[in-house]
Amino acid sequence: MYKRILLTGAAGLLGQYLRPELHKRWPIRSCDMRPIDKPLPGEEVATCDLADREAIFKAVEGCDAVLHFGAISIEGTFDQILQANINGTYNVFEGARRAGTKRVIFASSNHAIGYYPRESHIDSDAQPRPDTYYGVSKSFGESLGSMYWSKYGIEHASLRIGSCREEPVDRRGLSTWLSFRDLHQMIVRCLEAQRLGYAIMYGQSNNTRAWWDNSKVAHLGFQPQDNAEKFAPALLKDAKLENPEDPAVKYMGGVFCTDNPPKWPTN
Amino acid sequence: MYKRILLTGAAGLLGQYLRPELHKRWPIRSCDMRPIDKPLPGEEVATCDLADREAIFKAVEGCDAVLHFGAISIEGTFDQILQANINGTYNVFEGARRAGTKRVIFASSNHAIGYYPRESHIDSDAQPRPDTYYGVSKSFGESLGSMYWSKYGIEHASLRIGSCREEPVDRRGLSTWLSFRDLHQMIVRCLEAQRLGYAIMYGQSNNTRAWWDNSKVAHLGFQPQDNAEKFAPALLKDAKLENPEDPAVKYMGGVFCTDNPPKWPTN
Amino acid sequence: MYKRILLTGAAGLLGQYLRPELHKRWPIRSCDMRPIDKPLPGEEVATCDLADREAIFKAVEGCDAVLHFGAISIEGTFDQILQANINGTYNVFEGARRAGTKRVIFASSNHAIGYYPRESHIDSDAQPRPDTYYGVSKSFGESLGSMYWSKYGIEHASLRIGSCREEPVDRRGLSTWLSFRDLHQMIVRCLEAQRLGYAIMYGQSNNTRAWWDNSKVAHLGFQPQDNAEKFAPALLKDAKLENPEDPAVKYMGGVFCTDNPPKWPTN
Amino acid sequence: MYKRILLTGAAGLLGQYLRPELHKRWPIRSCDMRPIDKPLPGEEVATCDLADREAIFKAVEGCDAVLHFGAISIEGTFDQILQANINGTYNVFEGARRAGTKRVIFASSNHAIGYYPRESHIDSDAQPRPDTYYGVSKSFGESLGSMYWSKYGIEHASLRIGSCREEPVDRRGLSTWLSFRDLHQMIVRCLEAQRLGYAIMYGQSNNTRAWWDNSKVAHLGFQPQDNAEKFAPALLKDAKLENPEDPAVKYMGGVFCTDNPPKWPTN
C-alpha cells in the first residue's frame, strides 16, 4: 500500500522500537536530528531539525505516509515548544501537502487532555484540556491535522498516547501504559484502514484500569494485547491512601498537572 | 416455548442454513415461493409468494413466532420492491396479528442505514439513512414492526444484517461479516428473551474492525463467536490506498451507495 | 429563486391555504385529483391521481421545487395507503429526480412518531414510532427522501406536522396546533435556505405547551408566530382529570394510538 | 493501605462471605446485631443495632474505611426501613466523618433503580427509580454519601447490587446475578483505587445477558470473572413465553415491582 513512509523522531525511544517493525512491511525513511544508529537494509535516513522547514519539506518528498513522532516530549519553555512542536509540526504537515502524501499519523499525547479528572470517561470527542505548553502543542497538532484533512483531504490520526515504555512505573501507569507492540498495532491499523478520514485515538494497552474510551474509533480495529495489570502486585505493594484533591492524583495528566512537571533541558 | 415457528424465505441462502438449526429446538414451518428441498422430519412447508396475502395469512396461522427472512435481497425496481418487500412484509405482520403470534423477527439490513459514513459509530437509535429502494423497504419493515408492537403488543426485533455468508469477500466484509452461526445465535437470543419488546440489533460477527454498536441491546445477550479478522491477511494482501471520498469507501453501504448496486433480475 | 413549484394535494385544506400565499412569491403548479377551484392568474393546474406514475412524472416536469402535500391524511386500509401514500410518494420523488428538481418539501406527520409518550422531549433525530399505517407511510416518505438526498443530491425537508387547522379543537391541540401562517413560514424557510440538505422539522406553532424540539433545525430559522394558548381558557373550561395510562392521553399521537383512529372512507 | 476496616452486616449472607476474604488483606472489625460465629484471629467484633447511634459511632472509631452492608435487605414497613436503613445509614456516615474515615463503600441495590424497563441500558448517571421503601432507602444512602463526599471529602462508592448469592435462581438472575467473588473484587477495586471520589457501580457478574452499563466507572477496573450463563440451560429448560407488560417481567426490579415483594418479618 505504501511505497515509502517517513518516520520523524526516529532516534527516540518509540522511533527506535518502530523502525524495524514498520520496515518489515513498508520501506521507511527515518528522520531525526540525532544520528540513526545502524540503518536497516533499505532504510533511508534524513538527518534534520524539525524547525528546518526546507529540510523537512525535502524529507517528506516521495513519501505517501508520514508518522510524525518527533517532538520535545515533556514540558519545555514556550520558545522550545514553539520551535520544535508547533513550527516543526507545521513543517511536517505542509511538507506532506506539497509532496502529495496521503496519510499523516501524529503522536499526540494524553497531556492534550491532562486536566480531565480521572473519572471523566472521555472519548475521541473530548475537547482539549492541556496540562502544559507541551500539551498545548499536541492540541495544536491535532487541530492543524483537522484542517489539513478538511481542506486538502490528507487522512489523519492523532494518537493521544498515554505512557509508552517498556513497563509501567507507577500506579498511574496501571491505567495509562501503552506497550510498544500495542503502539505498533495502532499505527498499522491506521495505515491499513480502507478509510481513515480524521481520527483521534487514545494510546493505551488493554489495561484493566484504563481511563479512555476508544469506542468512537472502534471501526479502526485497534485491539491492544497487553495489560498493565500484570505489574499491579509490584506497583501496589506499598501503596498508600492518597489525597484525592492532589492534582497529581485527581487529574489524568498526573505530575504534569502540578507546578513541577518533568522539564526539557535548556542550554 | 414455541409450538411452531414460521420461517419465510426458507429456501434462500440464510433460510437453508437456519432450517435444520432452528428445527432442533422448535418445530418450524418453512415458507418460500421456491420449493423446499428435502423437508426435515416434522418440518411443515408452505409454498407461496409474499405478495399473496391470503396465502401468507394462512401460512402464519398456528405459529407463535415468525422469522421473516423472505425478500428481494438486493436492489430492484421500485415495483419489485413494492410487491415483495413492502406489501409482503405487511402481509406477514398482519397475518401474525390475526393469528395471535407473539413475536416477529425481521431480517432488516445494513442498507437501511447505508449512508452513514463508516466512522459514525451508530447504535440502535440511528435514524434510517437507506441507500437503495431495497434499504428503504427494510426501513419500512422496521417502522411497521414498531407499530405492531406499540399497538398490538407483538414483540419484535429487526436485525440489521451486515454481510451474511460463508466468508467475507472484500475489505468491507472485515467489518460487516456475519457468520451463519452468529446469525443463528441472534435469532435464538431474540426468541429466548424473557422480554423482547422492540429491539433493533446489528447483525455482525465479533469482528475486530466492526462498525456497529449493539450496546443498547446488550441485555439480549448476543455475543458473536466468529471474527472476520482471520480472513484479513488474504483480503488485504493486495489492498491499495483508496479514495476516501469514493461513496463505496466512505459509506457503510459500500457499493449500494453508488449508482451501480447489484440488481435483481427483471424478466 | 424558483421558476416553478409543484404543489400536490393542492385542493386539500392545507393546499387551499398555501396556493395564494406561495403564488405571491413563486409561480406554482397545483396538482390534485380533485379539481382546483378558480385557479389564480398564472397558476398552472395538473389534475391527476398520485398513483398514476406517468401523470405525476409529467406534473413534476419543469419544476425546480416540489411541495408534496397530497396523501390520504388519516388512517386507511393498508391498500389505500399503499397506493396513495407509498406508491404516490415514490412517484413524486422519482419524478423530481427525472426532472432535475432541486428541493422537495414533504408533508410528513406527527403520526410518524405518535407512540412516544408525551413527556419524551424528542427532536429531529427521533426514530420512527408510527401509530397507524398512515404514520408508517409518512415514515416511509422521510426514509425515501433521505435516500434521494444522499444518492442524488435532492435537498429535502420532512415536516412532521402536528394539527394544522384554523384553531385547536381539544386539549391535545394546545400542544400540537400549527396555524396556517406558521405552516407557510416553515415552507418558505425551507425554500429560502442557502443550504437545506436533509432536515426533519416539527410542524407546531409557538405553543406554550409544545412537545417537540426543533433545535436541531434551528439554523433554518423557523420562528412560529402563533400560540395555541389563546384558546386554552375555552378548551380547558370543562377539562377533567384523565387516566394517564389511556393511550389517547399518554402518547403523542392521541386518538390515533387507540383502536379507533379516524378512518378514510372505503367505497 | 488500611489499618482497620469496619464491616457492617457482618453476620449476613454477604458479610459471612466477605469476612475471611477481606481479613486476608486488611484487619477487619465485624459489626452486626446478630452474633458473629467464630471470629477470625485478629478480627474485632462490634455487636450493635444500626439504629443505636452511639454504638455505631463507637464501632467506626479507629477505622479508615467502612463497608456498610448492614440493612433490612427486602421490603419492610416504612418504620422498619426508617430505623434500620435510613437512620442507620446516617449513623454510619456521620460516625465515619467523626472518626476521620477516608472511604465508605455502601451496599446499595438494583431496587434503587428497579422501575426502569429492562431494555433501558442505564449507567451510573441513571436517576433513582426505586421500586419499594427498601429501594427508596438505598437511593437515600447514595444521596447521603454524595453529600459526605462533596462536603467532607469522604470518598464513596455505592454498589447497586443485583442478585448476590451462590447461584442465580430464575430467568431474571441470568442478568442480575453477582457471584460472591465478583462482589469481593468490586470492593477491593474500590478500596485499592488511587482516587475513588464518588462512584456508582452496578453489582453484576460478567453475565452474557447483563443489563447494566458500568462504563462510567471503568477506570476503577472492575472486571467480573463469573457468568450466570452457565446456569442458563437449567433455568431456561421449562421457560414459557411471558407477558411483556407484567411488571415482574417488564422492569428491572422484578417481583419488587409488583404488589407482592418479599417482606421482612414484623413481630
Added chain:
Amino acid sequence: MYKRILLTGAAGLLGQYLRPELHKRWPIRSCDMRPIDKPLPGEEVATCDLADREAIFKAVEGCDAVLHFGAISIEGTFDQILQANINGTYNVFEGARRAGTKRVIFASSNHAIGYYPRESHIDSDAQPRPDTYYGVSKSFGESLGSMYWSKYGIEHASLRIGSCREEPVDRRGLSTWLSFRDLHQMIVRCLEAQRLGYAIMYGQSNNTRAWWDNSKVAHLGFQPQDNAEKFAPALLKDAKLENPEDPAVKYMGGVFCTDNPPKWPTN
C-alpha cells in the same frame, strides 16, 4: 378538575402567598402546625404536625390533589430533618395513596442538587448532589414520589425551587430567584396538565442568568413571567471579584455548600 386540594405548610411564606391564589380556582384545605390566620371563605383548615401520621392521613382524606410544601426549609439536625421532612413526607404520600389522591406536587429544592458547579447546565435528569441534610431529604422526597408514581399511578411533580421570595437578595439570586407568581404558575401548570406523569422541574423565574434547563419538562408549559435582572443594578453595584474556588461561589447551593449553612433553631 379538583374538588379539594390539600396544601401543607400553608402558614409558611410560600403557603401564605399560594392560599388565596389557589383558592380562586379550586377549594383548598390548608394544613400546618402553626395556626392559619383568617381562613378564606370555604377554605378548610387542618392543624397538625407532619410527623403525626394519623393526623396527616386524615388531612389528606377527600383531596384529589396535594401540594406538599410543609418542611423544615433550611439545614437542621439530622433528627429534625428525619421527623419533619423524611417521616413527614412519607406520611403525606402514603396518606395520598390511601385517599385515592390523583396528583402530588412536592416542594423539592435546588439544595437537592446544590453541589453541581454553576456552569454545569443541568436538567431534569441530573442525579442528586445534595448539599445538606435538608437537601438529602428533598432528594428522598423526589425518590419516594417516583416510587408512588411507578407503583400506584399517583402523578407527581417535584419542584426544585431556587430562591422563592419577594425579591432576590444577592448576586446568586440573579440566577436562582423564583417570584411568587411564577411559583403559582408552575403549580397550576402541573395541576392542569392532561398527563403529568412524573416530572422534575426547576423553580426559577425567567432570569437572564438562569442556571437550570427545564427543556425536558417544556411540555408542561411553564413560562415564567418575572426576571431577576431588574434587580441587577442594585445587587451588582458594589460587587467585587470573588474567589472562583470558594464553595459559596463555585456551587449552585451557595452558602449551603459551606460549613455554615443557615440553621433551624433547636430548642
Added chain:
Amino acid sequence: MYKRILLTGAAGLLGQYLRPELHKRWPIRSCDMRPIDKPLPGEEVATCDLADREAIFKAVEGCDAVLHFGAISIEGTFDQILQANINGTYNVFEGARRAGTKRVIFASSNHAIGYYPRESHIDSDAQPRPDTYYGVSKSFGESLGSMYWSKYGIEHASLRIGSCREEPVDRRGLSTWLSFRDLHQMIVRCLEAQRLGYAIMYGQSNNTRAWWDNSKVAHLGFQPQDNAEKFAPALLKDAKLENPEDPAVKYMGGVFCTDNPPKWPTN
C-alpha cells in the same frame, strides 16, 4: 470590580467600538501596534507589537482583566500567524499570569470550528475544526487559555465570534452576524459574572437563522438584542439556488473553507 482592563487590538474595528463603551465602566489601557487616535480622558495607551514579549508583559502589569482582541484577523502565511497570533497570545497569557490578572477574555473566532456543516447544531463542547491557519491559531488560544485556567486559576472566556461588523453583508451573515453592542454585552457579562471559570461562547446576535447553541453558557446571561433578519429582504432579494456541496455554502466557515480565503497582506 476592576481597577484597570487591558484591551489589545484597541485600534482595530472592534477595539475602536469597545474603547469608549468599556471605559464608561472601568478604566482601560489600550494596546495596539497602531497608534490610538484621540485617547479618552483617563485612558492609558500602550503601543507595542504582540510579538514583543517584554513590551506585552509590561502592558499587562497592573491590569486585573485583559481583553485580548489583537491578532491577524484573516488568513495569513503560517509565519505571520505564528508570530502575531500564536506567540502573541502566549505573551498575553503569560503576561497576565505574571501580573496576577484575574480574567482574560479572548477573541476567538468561528473559523476555529469553520469546517462543521451548517446543520451541525454545535455548542460549547464542539471540538476544533479550523478552516485556516488563522482558525488553527484561534483554537490554539482557546487551548492555551484552558491550561492557564486549570493550572493557574485565571478565569477565561473564549468568544467564537461570527461576523462582527456594522451590518451583515451576505446570506451567511444572516446567521453569523454579531452587532457591536451585542459584542459589548458578551464582554460585560463575562467580566461581571460571579464565577466565570472557563467558558467557550459563540459570538452571534439574536439572529433568526443562527447556527450556534450557547445553552451551555446560558448561566452567563448573554442575551443579544439585535437580529440580522432585518437585513434579510435586501440580502435575499437576488438570491439564487446554490450548490449545497460547495464548501463556501456547506460549511460554517464560508469562503474560509475554500482555496481562496481573504488574505493578510505580505510585504
